[in-house]
Amino acid sequence: MQPTGFSNRLSEKWRFWILLLGLAVGAVLGFLGRMDSGLPVQWNYQFLDAYLKYSASGKAAHNAVVVDIDDISLSAAGQWPWPRYRIAALIQAVANAEPAAIGLDILFSEPDRTSLKNIQSSFKRDFGLNLSFLGAPPGLSDNDGYLGQVLSGSGTDVVGAFYFYFDHSGKEGTLAPPAFHISGRTDLLTLNDAPGVLGNIDEIAAGLKFSGFINSQPDSDGMLRRMPLLIQYQGALYPHLSLATFMRSLGVDTARIEADGNGPVIHVGSHLIPIDKKGFALLRFNGGPYLYSAVSAADVLNGTFQRADIKDKIVFVGSSAAALNDLHSTIFDSQFPGLKMQVAVADDIASDGFVREPLWSDTAVMLASIAMGLLVSTLFIVLRGPIQLIVGSSALAVLVFLGSAYLIHSASIFVSPLMPMTVIAVLFALFTTTRFAIEKRQAYAWFKMLANARQLVMESMAAVAETRHPETGAHIKRTQNYVRAVAEKLRSDGHYTEILTPEFIDLLFVSAPLHDIGKVGIPDNILLKSDSLTPPEFELMKKHAEYGRNIICSAAQRIEGDNFLSLAGEIAFTHHEMWDGSGYPQGLAGQEIPLSGRIMIVADVYDALINRRCYKDAFAHEYSIELMRKSRATMFDPVIFDAFLSIERNIREIALTYQDLEKSGPVLGDR
Secondary structure, X not given: OOOOOHHHHOOHHHHHHHHHHHHHHHHHHHHHOOOOOOHHHHHHHHHHHHHHHHHOOOOOOOOEEEEEOOHHHHHHXXXXXXXXXXXXXXXXXXXXXXXXXXXXXXXXXXXXXXOHHHXXXXXXXXXXXXXXXXXXXXXXXXXXXXXXXXXXXXXXXXXXXXXXXXXXXXXXXXXXXXXOEEEEOHHHOOOOEOOEEEOOOHHHHOOOXXXXXXXXXXXXXXXXXXXXXEEXXXXXXXXXXXXXXXXXXXXXXXXXXXXXXXXXXXXXXXXXXXXXXXOEEEOOOOOOHHHOOEEEHHXXXXXXXOHHHOOOOEEEEEOOOHHHOOEEOOOOOOOEEHHHHHHHHHHHHHHOOOEEOOOOHHHHHHHHHHHHHHHHHHHHHHOOXXXXXXXXXHHHHHHHHHHHHHHHHHHOEOOOOHHHHHHHHHHXXXXXXHXXXXXXXXXXXXXXXXXXXXXXXXXXHXXXXXXXXXXXXOHHHHHHHHHHHHHHHHHHOOOOOOOOOHHHHHHHHHHHXXXXXXXXXXXXXXXXXXXXXXXXXXXXXXXXXXXXXHHHHHHHOXXXXXXXXXXXXXXXXXXXXXXXXXXXXXXXXXXXXXXXXXXXXXXXXXHHHHOOEOOEOOOEHHHHHHHHHOOEOOOXXXXXXXXXXXXXXXXXXXXXXXXXXXXXXXXXXOO
């Protein structure tokens, strides 16, 4: 009989609790997946970033371009900030190339200090001097006003920039009512409501009919993945600079908020821009910043650029110079210029490339987590082998991951596989540990059953010998306990520790009862003789050691593996060998005698002395010990005999506990 597979022994009660545990773990982790912060969110970002990197097109954006006041431009035309007339010249040069629209990613919140008018004012205030400039056209005395005039008369719609404050209200700048009308299902949105704004000075603001904010907000890990496309200020909705510029490229100034099965969208022209309820759009970058084209401002001012690079495209004018520190950490570059971020957003709008996190994603994660909990629980109930469970759980995890990857690849929808996969991992670890513990417990019970069966076999075999020699009574119980007590004492004293392991001592205990099994082969007239044996009779009596070994070895041949009868055969064959070599059947001496035989002879002789035999009366304990002392180093191993003497009280307790039922013995008192 062998134990059956664990899953076959599961009761209905166990199956119910396992399924309930899977359901509970799935529900709890699915609920944690709905959290907007903490470790789950950070791991969700890891999956999202991996998907976005894998699905990036790697192609250059062709819908928009930047005119970059880069380090080369600053080196050629002077350090920042440039005079407003130079900005005006740059804007006019770009406008002359006939772009679809111009987004000015520069905020002019202070007057130009290089303006002639402002220089005159400063000298008047600081020194009381009235300066005058000869030859300067009236229109160039005010750089800010001049820029405003160019912005309004460039012939191309220029969208200006402003910035919303959220940490404090500050002093409100100039911000006209929005030129863009956002209507429709605005009730679907809970936009950030800005308490303050930083706008352009009046002279420049007057030249800008359209404008958009330039705020951005990284995720909790500092990575910029999404861009706010709408922000509310004083009850009105304002668009991001990239969205506003894109709308002007289409020649529209209206947009509608609509809803589809995945959440709110901004409907602009023929484009649907997916956003969340906060107005954020999840970007899909083509790759690194190098994929977003840039034309150096120096080349534009010098007229050395290719007109085709700008014509009919959305152009964003700004600066990516490192000293201005308008850099953002993205999945492709830790220093992605903010100016090129505008192009990335505009290109995603034009190509409908945004990724969606649908409103139903939390529900999907919850349901998937619960489903995985129930499926893993079912696998644990149904499958037997650990390899099957590993393969089954791994297949579920791969299925979840591939399902999430398919959604983002085919529909640009991101539903994180984190929590369903975590449910699989947690339950696999929990169930594997539980299964191991239960299997170990059942294996232990099976081992105990085998051990009991082994003990029963040995005692039954010993009982056969006992029926031939009835006056020995509880001899086998006493001797096996003597043997164990002596072996444990030897081990505690540091003797034979390599041999006397706990397992060996246990086997020694269960094997000792078979030491006289060979007496079944001795005739009754010799075995039960009350007088002394004659020399021929004694020679025949000595045969019981060899008979015992043969009987046990014959039985052992039918047992596979680590044979527990081997030690019993060794004890039966050598327990009459003596330390000085005068024993039988082989005449072994000293360490030639197996340790089991050397221990057994001490126990056997002591028990024979203190108990009645057919050929003698029982001797008192003290007298028996004195007789044995005389045989130290002749019959007995001195080390083993000394260990026996050191636990004399324990030996006497064993003899008393398992004494024969006959009134005549054992005699344990003083003689």
